[in-house]
Amino acid sequence: xxxxxxxxxxxxxxxxxxxxxxxxxxxxxxxxxxxxxxxxxxxxxxxxxxxxxxxxxxxxxxxxxxxxxxxxxxxxxxxxxxxxxxxxxxxxxxxxxxxxxxxxxxxxxxxxxxxxxxxxxxxxxxxxxxxxxxxxxxxxxxxxxxxxxxxxxxxxxxxxxxxxxxxxxxxxxxxxxxxxxxxxxxxxxxxxxxxxxxxxxxxxxxxxxxxxxxxxxxxxxxxxxxxxxxxxxxxxxxxxxxxxxxxxxxxxxxxxxxxxxxxxxxxxxxxxxxxxxxxxxxxxxxxxxxxxxxxxxxxxxxxxxxxxxxxxxxxxxxxxxxxxxxxxxxxxxxxxxxxxxxxxxxxxxxxxxxxxxxxxxxxxxxxxxxxxxxxxxxxxxxxxxxxxxxxxxxxxxxxxxxxxxxxxxxxxxxxxxxxxxxxxxxxxxxxxxxxxxxxxxxxxxxxxxxxxxxxxxxxxxxxxxxxxxxxxxxxxxxxxxxxxxxxxxxxxxxxxxxxxxxxxxxxxxxxxxxxxxxxxxxxxxxxxxxxxxxxxxxxxxxxxxxxxxxxxxxxxxxxxxxxxxxxxxxxxxxxxxxxxxxxxxxxxxxxxxxxxxxxxxxxxxxxxxxxxxxxxxxxxxxxxxxxxxxxxxxxxxxxxxxxxxxxxxxxxxxxxxxxxxxxxxxxxxxxxxxxxxxxxxxxxxxxxxxx
Numbered sequence: 191x192x193x194x195x196x197x198x199x200x201x202x203x204x205x206x207x208x209x210x211x212x213x214x215x216x217x218x219x220x221x222x223x224x225x226x227x228x229x230x231x232x233x234x235x236x237x238x239x240x241x242x243x244x245x246x247x248x249x250x251x252x253x254x255x256x257x258x259x260x261x262x263x264x265x266x267x268x269x270x271x272x273x274x275x276x277x278x279x280x281x282x283x284x285x286x287x288x289x290x291x292x293x294x295x296x297x298x299x300x301x302x303x304x305x306x307x308x309x310x311x312x313x314x315x316x317x318x319x320x321x322x323x324x325x326x327x328x329x330x331x332x333x334x335x336x337x338x339x340x341x342x343x344x345x346x347x348x349x350x351x352x353x354x355x356x357x358x359x360x361x362x363x364x365x366x367x368x369x370x371x372x373x374x375x376x377x378x379x380x381x382x383x384x385x386x387x388x389x390x391x392x393x394x395x396x397x398x399x400x401x402x403x404x405x406x407x408x409x410x411x412x413x414x415x416x417x418x419x420x421x422x423x424x425x426x427x428x429x430x431x432x433x434x435x436x437x438x439x440x441x442x443x444x445x446x447x448x449x450x451x452x453x454x455x456x457x458x459x460x461x462x463x464x465x466x467x468x469x470x471x472x473x474x475x476x477x478x479x480x481x482x483x484x485x486x487x488x489x490x491x492x493x494x495x496x497x498x499x500x501x502x503x504x505x506x507x508x509x510x511x512x513x514x515x516x517x518x519x520x521x522x523x524x525x526x527x528x529x530x531x532x533x534x535x536x537x538x539x540x541x542x543x544x545x546x547x548x549x550x551x552x553x554x555x556x557x558x559x560x561x562x563x564x565x566x567x568x569x570x571x572x573x574x575x576x577x578x579x580x581x582x583x584x585x586x587x588x589x590x591x592x593x594x595x596x597x598x599x600x601x602x603x604x605x606x607x608x609x610x611x612x613x614x615x616x617x618x619x620x621x622x623x624x625x626x627x628x629x630x631x632x633x634x635x636x637x638x639x640x641x642x643x644x645x646x647x648x649x650x651x652x653x654x655x656x657x658x659x660x661x662x663x664x665x666x667x668x669x670x671x672x673x674x675x676x677x678x679x680x681x682x683x684x685x686x687x688x689x690x691x692x693x694x695x696x697x698x699x700x701x702x703x704x705x706x707x708x709x710x711x712x713x714x715x716x717x718x719x720x721x722x723x724x725x726x727x728x729x730x731x732x733x734x735x736x737x738x739x740x741x742x743x744x745x746x747x748x749x750x751x752x753x754x755x756x757x758x759x760x761x762x763x764x765x766x767x768x769x770x771x772x773x774x775x776x777x778x779x780x781x782x783x784x785x786x787x788x789x790x791x792x793x794x795x796x797x798x799x800x801x802x803x804x805x806x807x808x809x810x811x812x813x814x815x816x817x818x819x820x821x822x823x824x825x826x827x828x829x830x831x832x833x834x835x836x837x838x839x840x841x842x843x844x845x846x847x848x849x850x851x852x853x854x855x856x857x858x859x860x861x862x863x864x865x866x867x868x869x870x871x872x873x874x875x876x877x878x879x880x881x
Contacts, residue, residue, distance in 0.1 A: 269302040271295050271432035279311055279369050280339040284346055285754070286354060287316040293362070293433050297420050306415060310429060311339055311369040312362040314437075318354050325441040325466050326358035327716070328430065332448030332472075334423075335601035337368030340594075347770050348779075349703045356713050357443070364453075365429055366421040366600035372414065374421060374599025376407035383593075388529055388542040397639070405643050407599060419647030421603035423456045423476075431461035441466040443716055447700050448472050448674060449604075455657040455682070467719035468663040469712060471702040472671055473679040477656040479613050480605075481637065482621035484673070485628045491558045491672035491698075498670075498734050499568055505736035509568040516554075516571050517627055520547035523574070530579045532586045533836055536594055539810065540836075543586055545579065551628065553585055558672040559699035562781050565737045580837055584783040606641035608649035656685045662719030663689040666708065668697030670734075690715070690722050695731045707731055737781065743862060746869045750877075751776075758792045762854075763877040765870060785838060786862070788870060789855040792880050798844035798851050802831050805842060805855070809835040815842060821875050825852070828875050839863045843875050852880060 271293060278290035293310040296302035314326070329350070331338045338361050342350070353359050366374035382403045386396075411418065430453070434442060441464050446454035451470040458468060474480065496513045499505040509515070524547025531540045543549070553570070557563040563585065570581040615638060622628070665683045667676035676693045683691040694701045694708060701708045707727035714723040752761040753774045760774050768776040768788070775789040793801060806814050815833035821843065822828075828845040841856040841863070856871045 269296050269299070271436040273312070273433070273436035278313060280313075281343045282346060283343070283755070284351070286318075286346075286351060288313050290314075293429065293436055295429055295432050297365075298417060299425070299428060306417065308365045308429070309371045310362050310365060310433070312360065312433065313339065315350075315354055315359045315361070317356065317358045319356060322357055324439075325443055326360050326439065327353060327356075327443050327445050328360040328362075328433075330430070330444060330446035330450030330453045331364065331367075332450050333367070333596060333601055334364075334449045334452075334604035335367055335374070335597035335599070336449070337363055337595040337597065339363050339369050344771075352703075352709060353712075356716060360433075360437075360442070362433070364426050364600070366603065367597040368595070372411075372416055374411060374416070374418075374597050374603060376404065376598035378403045378406045378410075379598050380593065384541065384590075388544050390527055390544055390546070401640060401643060404598075404602070404640055408644055411599060418599070418603050418645065419607065421600055421646065422607045422649065423453055423604060423653070424460065424608075424649070426453050426604075427456040427460050430457055431463070434464050440464060443719075444468045445702065445712075446470055447702065449474055451674075451682075452476060455659075458659040458661055458663075459657045462659065462661060465661055467716065468659075468661055469666065469702060469715070470663060470679065470682060471666045472674040472699045473665060473667065473682045474674050475656060475678060475682045476608070476653050478678055479617060479621075480609055480673075482613050482617040485622050485625040487675045488555055488628055488672045489625050490675055491670055492554070494670050495554075495558065495564070495567060498564075499736060501733065502736050504738050505568055508738055509572060509736075512568055512571065515575065519571060519574055520550050520627070523547045523550055528577070528579070530583050530586070532583050532590065534590050535587055536591050541590070543583075545574075545582060549586075550574065550582070553582055553589075555672050556589065557585060558670050561668075561670075561697045561704050561734075562779070563783075564670055564696075564698060564734050566781055566783060569737045569739060581783060584785075602640065602644045603646040605637075606644045607646045608653040610638060610641050611648045612654040656682070658685045658687075660687045662715075664712070664715045664719075664723070665689055665691040666701045666711075667691070667693045668699060668701045668704070669693055669695055670698040673699060688720070690725075692725055692728060694728060696734045705731075743780075743865070746866075748870070748873055748877075753790075755791065759881045760790050760792060761877075761879045762790055762874055764788060764874075785857055786859065786866070787855075787857045788874060789857075790874075790878065791853050791855075792847070792850050793853065794850045796851055798829055798846055798853075801844050801851050801853050802842055805840065806833060809833075809840065811835050811840065815840075821872065823875050823878065825878065830871075830875075834860075841867065841871055843871060847880070852878060854878065 273291055273293050275289060275291040278288070282288075290311065290313045293312055294307055295310075296304075297306040297308050298304060316322075329338065342361070350359065350361070363370040366372070379400070382399065386399075391399075408418070443466050444454045444457060446452075446469065448471075451473045452475060454468050454470060455475055458465060492513075499509055499512050505512075523545060527544050527546035529542045530545050532543045533540050554567055557567050557570075566581055570585070573579065573581055663683070663686045665679045665686070667674070667679040669676060679693075680691050683689040692711065694704070697704050697708070702712050703709070710727060711723050711725065747766040748763040749766045750761065751764050752759060753770075754760075755774045764776045765778070768778050771777045771779075771787070774791060775787060778784055778786040780786070796804075802815050805811070811833040812835065813833070815831035817829055818832045818841075819830045820827050821830060823845075825847065826845055828843045831842045831844070833840045833842070837860070839858050839860050841858070843854040843856075845852050854871065854874055856866060856874075858866045
C-alpha cells in the first residue's frame with residue numbers, strides 16, 4: 191500500500207486548491223529564468239540582495255493601531271491588533287501594485303497577557319479599476335493549512351489577478367500556515383512520506399510510522415511553547431476580524447474556497463461586523479461529516495465522470511465501458527504495482543513512485559477537482575491499461591509540488607479540534623457500506639489515532655451546527671466536485687436568508703476562479719449583493735470535452751506583445767489565447783498537464799553558451815543540448831539548441847546582444863515540436879525586440 195498524507199481532509203489530495211501548480215515544468219522554467227536574470231542584474235548592479243529587489247514591492251515599515259470603531263477588536267480582553275507594514279517575504283513577478291505587512295494578535299485570546307503571539311503575513315493588491323470601490327475582497331484559503339502566499343509565484347497571473355479588475359484583493363497566510371509565525375509545518379512527516387513513495391507498505395506498518403513522525407512534530411511544536419488548541423476556525427475567524435480593524439477597513443467581502451468557506455461561515459457567525467457580502471465556493475460547512483460522507487461524495491463524482499463520457503459521443507466510442515475498465519485497472523495495479531519516475535519540479539531531480547490501485551483511485555479523486563484535469567481522466571485510464579504512465583506521472587508531479595504548500599500541523603489542529611470529535615469509527619465504517627471499492631483512500635482509523643496523539647482540544651458543539659445569517663451570500667458549486675458536493679452548498683444556502691446558489695456544468699472544486707462565466711457572476715454579485723445575479727451564462731456552459739489522443743492541435747494565430755521584466759522591455763509575438771504565467775512566459779494551457787509554453791528573456795553579462803548550459807543543468811536534460819541551426823534576424827544571428835527533459839522537447843534560441851543575451855525557450859511535446867518550431871519559434875525569433 192502506498193501512503194501519502196492519509197490524515198489529510200481531502201484524503202489523497204494534499205491541497206484542495208491544487209490548480210496552483212498545474213504547469214509544473216513551466217514553473218520550473220520561469221524560476222530558472224528569474225534566477226538567471228536576477229544573477230545578471232546582481233553582477234551588473236553589485237547589489238547585496240540579489241533576490242528581494244526585483245521580485246517584490248518594498249515598503250517602509252509602519253505600525254498602525256486602529257481604533258475599535260467597526261468591531262472585531264477585543265479591547266476588554268486586553269489587546270489591540272497591530273498591523274505593521276513591511277517587505278513581502280514571498281517571490282512574485284508582477285506589475286500589480288501591492289504592499290505587505292504583518293498582523294500581530296495573541297495566540298490565546300482568553301489569556302492575551304501570557305506573551306505568546308501569532309503574526310500573520312498579509313498582502314494587499316491594488317485594483318486596476320480607476321473607480322474601484324472602497325470595500326476589498328479578502329481571500330480565505332483552503333486546506334485547512336493551505337499556504338496562500340508562497341504559491342502566488344505560480345498562480346497569481348492565472349487565478350487571482352483577474353479579480354483586480356473589480357476591487358482590491360487582500361490575501362494572507364492563516365495562523366500556523368506558510369509564512370505566518372509560528373509555523374505548524376511538519377517537515378518530519380514530509381521527509382518520511384517522500385522517502386516511502388516507492389515502497390509497498392502494509393497498512394499497519396504505514397500507520398505506525400506515520401504516527402511516529404506526527405508525534406515527533408507534535409512534541410517539537412509543544413516544546414517550542416505552541417498551544418496547538420489555539421489553531422482552529424474560531425481563532426482563524428477572530429484573526430480575520432482583527433485584520434479588518436487593524437487595516438481601518440469599514441467593510442469588505444469574503445471569498446472562501448473549500449475550507450475557506452467553513453472559515454467564512456465562522457466569521458459570519460462570530461464576527462459579522464463589517465462583512466458586506468460573502469462568496470462560498472465549494473462549500474464545507476461545520477455541520478457536515480467530512481470523513482463519513484467522503485466515500486459517497488467521491489462515488490457521486492465518479493458517476494458524473496462515467497455519465498459525462500457516455501454523453502460525449504467521441505468519449506463514448508473511444509472509452510466504452512469506462513467504469514468497468516477503471517475498477518478492473520485498480521484491481522490489476524493493486525495486485526501488481528509498478529514504479530514510475532516522477533519529476534520533482536520544486537526540489538529538483540526525480541523520485542520513483544509506486545503506482546498501485548490506491549494511488550490510481552487517489553489520482554482520479556484529485557483529478558476531479560480541476561476542470562483542466564477532468565477531460566484527461568479517461569485518457570489516463572486507457573494509458574495505464576497499456577502500461578503507459580506519462581499522464582499519471584505528470585499529475586503526480588503536481589501532487590509533489592502541492593504538498594510543499596500545506597501545513598500538516600495546522601491541518602491536524604483544525605480537523606482534530608472541530609471535525610473528528612463529532613464523528614466515530616462506526617460512522618466512517620457505515621459511510622463505506624456498499625462502497626468498499628473506494629475503501630483504501632478513506633481509511634479512518636489512523637486519522638482518529640493521530641488526533642488522539644495530536645491533542646489539539648475539542649471544540650464546543652456549536653462547531654458542528656449549521657450557520658444561519660442574513661448577510662448577502664453567493665454559494666457556488668461544481669458538478670464534478672468529489673469532496674464538497676453541490677448538495678452541501680445547496681443545504682448551506684437554506685440557512686442563509688439572502689443567498690443565491692449556483693451549480694456549474696463541467697467544473698469541479700474551486701469554481702469562482704475557473705472561467706469567464708463564474709467570474710462574471712462573482713463581479714455582478716459584488717456590484718450589488720442584495721440583488722440576484724444574472725445566471726444566464728450557466729445555461730450555455732459546455733459539458734466536459736474529453737481528450738482524444740491524436741486530435742490535431744488548433745492552428746496558431748500570432749499576436750504582438752510588449753512586457754517589462756526586471757527593468758527590460760521585451761516585445762515580440764505569441765499565439766493568440768496563450769496566457770501569461772509569470773514574467774514574459776506564455777502557456778497554452780489546454781489541460782492541466784499541457785506544459786507547452788514559450789518564454790522570452792534578456793540576461794545581462796552572461797553568454798549564450800552559459801545560458802544554454804544553465805538550462806541543461808537546471809532541468810537535468812538527458813544530454814547537453816545540441817545546436818540544431820542558426821537563424822538570421824534583424825537583431826543578428828541566433829543560435830538554436832535542442833534538449834530533452836523527461837518526455838518534453840526544449841528548444842532554446844539565444845543571441846549575444848553585446849553585454850547581454852536574449853533567449854527564447856520553447857517547451858513542447860515531441861509530437862508537436864516540428865509544427866511549433868515553424869509556426870511559433872521561428873516567427874518569434876524574427877519579431878523579438880528589446881529596449
